[in-house]
Amino acid sequence: MGNLRIPLFLFFFHIFSLLFALSSARFSPPDNHLIACGSASSSTLDDRRVFVPDSAAIVCSSGSKISVSAPPDASPASSPLFRTARVFTRPSSYEFQIKQKGTHIIRLHFYPFSSRDFNLSSALFHVSASGFVLLTDFGTSFPQLKEYLVRVDAEKLLISFAPARRSSFAFVNAIEVISAPEDLIGDTARLVNPDRIEKFDGLSRQAMETLYRLNIGGPKVTPFNDTLWRTWVPDAGFKNSDSVSKTVAFSGRIVYREGGASREVAPDNVYNTARVMDGAKVSDSNSNMTWFFAVSSGYKYLIRMHFCDIASRALNELYFNVYVNGYLAYEDFDLSSAIYFLASPYYVDFVAGVDSSEQLLSVSIVPSKHSSHLRINGLLNGLEIMKMNNTLGSLDGGSPIILVLESPxxxxxxxxxxxxxxxxxxxxxxxxxxxxxxxxxxxxxxxxTWLPLPTDVSGGKLADGNPVVSGKLVYS
Incomplete structure (x- = not known):
């Protein structure tokens, strides 16, 4: 018999090498402030993150630092962060030291329990950060997690809370301030207009609120399985009913390559499932996969579509069109020409506005003229919708709010x-x-008497635009 010790040694060496590579590849943000507001001790979550008390981070302009706790007889909360809260009866702020300038993820946790002195569900307040208004006249009667992407170019970040009325107050249960990976938000996107596609510059300078994050065709992904501690929900509640799509799953290895998406952009659990259009079931040109989202009018939105071809048998077999709000956003999209590999992630960013007459945003996958009934005619793995700040620097409301949060x-x-x-x-x-x-x-x-100015102004010229694209998509 041969010597089995050497193969066994190599086996364990391979396993330990793989585990070391996975642990070393996990994202470690330079700024990682995890704050349990109102708590006197640290709290550890299921994803192993430790939230520390907020006593060192809070900076009050006036008023006392009020800490409240859920009563012992209250129903148990799903997270230890929801057992305490910080209440503000005057404008106040948290101050965070910033080691690395750039885009930061801000998460605000709200769990409105009722204590002896405060019923948190009756709070009404404003929140701002880094010069952007995040919330105006905000109040909630159910648990909420608000996530924002804000660029920070200073050495300190202030997150400010102010009661909306003299008789009201503000509260927060927990705060996260995390450095975003450099490749999370690029600077350009495809701006979708009704008559043309343009280049949108300066994306990384925009403040954004995450509204929807879907794992298309797959199960819920929890923060434990995401390197940026995000939650991805199934798409069933957002997709229109159709008979041309099916879900697929992939058990092989997702290959992250330069020029594509990284594991921080989206995790394996998003890219190893997808919803596809079955070419054999496509009956006409109106066949499509469409997702609808309730949004606020008067804002632009970042639509990030995640692709990873886990369904094709070979390269250059998958072609489809992308529509946003019914307008053609990408024609004859060939994922193979973008990433050159199967099972390799890639994403595309679109920016589109929603006018005052609409309250819905739609995203559609439609067969291309190059599609074949013998192959799949469309694919999508993940989808994110983010609201972008308006011209006044606000993500919630048309008027800017100036909060004076520091005393002379x-x-x-x-x-x-x-x-x-x-x-x-x-x-x-x-x-x-x-x-x-x-x-x-x-x-x-x-x-x-003054003579009127001439009203015939000539010599003007319209800016040259890209070629006009086709009209709105007609849903079957």
Missing amino acids: ARRGFGEFLRSVVCGLAFMSLLVIGFMLLLRWRAETKNTG
């Missing part, structure tokens, strides 16, 4: 003096402007 004593006498000087200068300008207005009105009474 904290800002320092120099800054206070500059504020006084600027105020006096502004008042002086108002007085001068008023005197000039009075003088102008007096002079116009003694002048002749």
Whole structure:
């Protein structure tokens, strides 16, 4: 018999090498602030993350630091973070030291229990961070997790809370501030207009709120199985009923390659399942897979579509069209030409607006003219919808909210003096402007009739755009 010790040694060496590679590949963010608000001790979650008390991070401008706890007889919460909360009766803020500038993930946990002194479900308040308004007149009677992506270019990040009314208050149960991987948010996307596709620049400078994160064709993915501690829900509640799609699963190895998506963009559990269009069941050009999402009008949205061809037998067999809001966003998309490998992840970012007459955003996969009845005609593995800030820097409401969250004593006498000087200068300008207005009105009474300005302005030119794409998709 041969010597079995060497093969056995190699086997265990391979196993330990694999485990070491997996552990070393796990994302380790430079900034990783995990705060259990109102708690006197640390809390450990099922995903092994440890949240520490908030006593060192909180900065109050006025008022006391109020900590509340759920009563002992209350129904047990699903998370230890929901047993305590921090309540603010005055504008207040948390301050976080930032080691690495760039995009950060901010998660706010709200669990409105009722304590002896406060019923958290009656709170009404505003929240802002890094110059962006995150929430206005916010209140909730059920548990909520709010997730945001905000670029931070300073050495400190302030997350501010302010009661919306004098008689109201603000609260929060837990806060996460995590450095996002550099490849999580790129700077460009495909802007989908009704008549053309344009390039959208400056995406990484936008503040965004995560609204929907779907594992298409697969089960729920929990934070334990995601390197960025995200939750992905099944798509069944968002997809229109159809008979042309089916779900597929992949038991092989997902191959992450340069130029494609990383494991931080989406985990294996998203890319190893998909919903596909069965070419044999496609009857006409109106066949499609479509997902609908309730959104607010007046904003632009980032639509991120995750692809990983786990269903084709060979390269260059899968072609399909992508529609956003019924408008053609990508024609004859060939995943093979984008990533050059099967079972290798890739994503595409689209930006689209929703006008005042609509409250729904739709995403569709439609067969291409290159599709074949002998192969699948479309595929999607994951889908994310994120609201982008409006022109006023707000993610919730049309008007900006200015929260004065630091007292003159904290800002320092120099800054206070500059504020006084600027105020006096502004008042002086108002007085001068008023005197000039009075003088102008007096002079116009003694002048002749003014001739109107010409209204025929010529020489203007419309900006050249991309070729016009086809009209809206008609759903069958």
